Amino acid sequence: MSDDWPPAGTLMASRYRLVSRLETGGMAQIWHADDELLDRPVALKLPSGLDPARADVLHLAWKEARMAARLSHPNIAAVHDYNAAMRPEGFMAPFVVMELLAGESLAARLDRSPLSWQESAGIGIAVADALTAAHANGVVHRDIKPGNVMLTPTGVKILDFGISAATGEPDDDETGVTFGTPAYVAPERLDGKPAEPATDVYGLGVLLYEMVTGDPPYPVDTWEELDAARTAPPRSLPAELPVAFRELVELCLREEPDRRPTAAHVSRELAALTPPAAPPAPRKKRRVALFSGLAALVVSLIALFAALGSSRQSIDAAPSTAPSAAPSAAPSGVTPRSAPASTRPAAPPTARATPTPTPTAAAPLRVDDAIDRVRATVRTGRESGQIRPDVAQDLLNLLQPLGRAEAADVSVRVEELQRKVQERTDEGSVDEARADLLSARLADLSRAAERATG
Incomplete structure (x- = not known):
């Protein structure tokens, strides 16, 4: 098999033009591609490093597409198509077409530092909701880990249903291809038990544990290391974390599948731990308050000018106390005021009507x-x-x-x-x-x- 196939620019199945390779793993390579039929960017997952004679392994691509296509949820990456392209060696290579996600994987984020328990709970809720939807449709993911969780601008998405199975499907793979990553595998999978939702809940527990500590409960790379590590329980979560959070993670990591909570229960418990912040005041209300304040200021200024005008009128109308024969000296350029002919008090000034501000129409709701x-x-x-x-x-x-x-x-x-x-x-x-x-x-x-x- 050619390790450099396919090159960028290849047109797959007369429709998908490969742009750039995004990732290469042990079982598949992920490409950014352009769907030339619908004129949109997509992600194309192509099996790699697989023997074409292994029809059962190549069958995984078709199975992944079938499993993921059952699901429609905002926290699950959508699958658009399943197809195949001819390799130079003369055999068909199947591939899966998925939505192209922006952002970064949770694994990449955790490479920088652990998360706060509040951030971890928020991500955990999204993953638990996605798993609840999958389990309701009879699908068990079986590979929940940070590398399969994407943090996108529109929310958290789980992806890669490459080793998923139908609920109750026998786990009879003797090759180990569908076993996943040792640090994230539930104990019952090592015993070959049928696929069940509790397996995903264990993976969710590992995910929550790793998000707050930086490492999974058993930070191992091989199956032999996993066997040795499981002889002792994992270290306890930090004591400064909320008790309810620590207890929930421990429930997810129980050895016995039937003693773990459901994904829906985990979502509810995490939501109860993280009450939502008070919503910000709508912009419309802030705008009305601003206009009201300006109107009040205008009214106050008008009243002040009216009062000043009234005071000036009273001063001008007041009788003079200076003797008529000896007018007081006036500054240069100012004519002295004559004494009033009468000592009758001046008429009170006419009250000026305060104008009523015109109501401001509320702006249309955005x-x-x-x-x-x-x-x-x-x-x-x-x-x-x-x-x-x-x-x-x-x-x-x-x-x-x-x-x-x-x-x-x-x-x-x-x-x-x-x-x-x-x-x-x-x-x-x-x-x-x-x-x-x-x-x-x-x-x-x-x-x-x-x-x-x-």
């Missing part, structure tokens, strides 16, 4: 402000118990891409959110009053998007 209002409504509902924590996190995850979406796409996404809110309300996960408020906020967002495109 898309970003409308998104902030929806997000704040979800968070308040979670804090008040009107929205179940895992449902609230799911809604917040769905809101993440809206800030970067084209205004024309926002209305379509709002309809999806409206349906999601209605489904969750029907099942009792969202209080009806909070659902009504959310629907109103989403309608405001839809109108703001329509104005932006108009």
Whole structure:
């Protein structure tokens, strides 16, 4: 097999033009490619270093595409296509086409330093939500590790379903190709037990442990080192971490799969540990407050000038006490004022009407402000118990891409959110009053998007 195939510029399956190689691993190489049919950038995963006679191994690419295509979740990298290209040796090489993600892997981020437990919990929630969706669709990832978690501008994404399996599928690989990385493998996989969601929860526990400490519980590179390391328990997490966080990680890392929590439970517990920050005041309110302050200042200045004018009138109208025969000396260029003919008090000055400031019309709601209002409504509902924590996190995850979406796409996404809110309300996960408020906020967002495109 040619190690330098394919070169940049190769057109795969008459559609995907290879741009640059992003990564090369033991089983695959990842390319940045251009989909010339749909005119969009994609990631193309091509098996490498594999014997073409090993049809079972090459079959993994097709299996990965099938497994990942079952899933649609904001925290799971989307799979677009499965295809094959002819190699120079004369056999077909299958490949998987996925969405191209910006950002960096969690592994690259941890190479710089560990994360705070709050940051770790936030990433853990996203991964747990993605796993919950996968498990609900009968898919077990089996390779949860920092290298398969991407930190992107639109949120956390898990990727690489290369060794995933259907729930209950026998783990009968004798080659070790689908075993994954020793430091992240759950104990039951070494015993050949069927694929089960608890395996992914163990990987999530390893992920949480490594994010706050910088190393996995068993920092090993080989299976022999893993066997030796497992004779003793891993070192305890730092005592300064919250007790609930440490206990949750320990539950995930239990040796017995049936004693581990579900991914959904982990998400709820992590969400309970990290209450959302108070949402910022909407820009609209800050703008109205500014205009109100300016109007008040104008009114005060008008009243001050009126008072000064009244005082000047009183001074001019007051009777003179100087003798008429001896007018006081006046400065050069100023004519002395004559004594008044009468000592009758001056008439009070006419009160000047204070003008009423014209009300300032509120600026139309912007898309970003409308998104902030929806997000704040979800968070308040979670804090008040009107929205179940895992449902609230799911809604917040769905809101993440809206800030970067084209205004024309926002209305379509709002309809999806409206349906999601209605489904969750029907099942009792969202209080009806909070659902009504959310629907109103989403309608405001839809109108703001329509104005932006108009």
